Amino acid sequence: MAFLVLFSTSAFAVSMHYCGSTLVDYSFAQKAKSCGMGMDMMQPQKEIAATCTIQKKGCCTNKKIVKQQDDIKNNTQLQLHQQVFVASLIYTYIQLFETNETQTVPHQNYSPPLLVYDLLVLDETFLI
DSSP, X not given: OHHHHHHHHOOEEEEEEEETTEEEEEESSSOOOOXXXXXXXXXXXXXXXXXXXXXXXOSEEEXXXXXXXXXXXXXXXXXXXXXXXXXXXXXXXXXXXXXXXXXXOTTTTOOOOOOSXXXXXXXXXXXX
């Protein structure tokens, strides 16, 4: 439950660099490192005039996944059935960790039965 609240109220970003369809690098804190191939390659064409250039689109792509922080509504007024539920939950949870300091012996006031015959000797069964 605490993880759910922490995850829902935090913001994070994941930066990923793909070369083709292969994930090359990812980073949680900063921009992902490139694989060395440029995103857009500029190649001048020598046959046509020097002012004309051809752009070739690279195979690399950058993706960024951002999860923004959501605001928690501050609803402090609980209805009666919610108050009863919270109170009973806290009471039962606390009771899980309490220990009994006195041990009760249920057969303390009873004496053992009288032995008329020693059955172990009669049956000749002895512990070795």
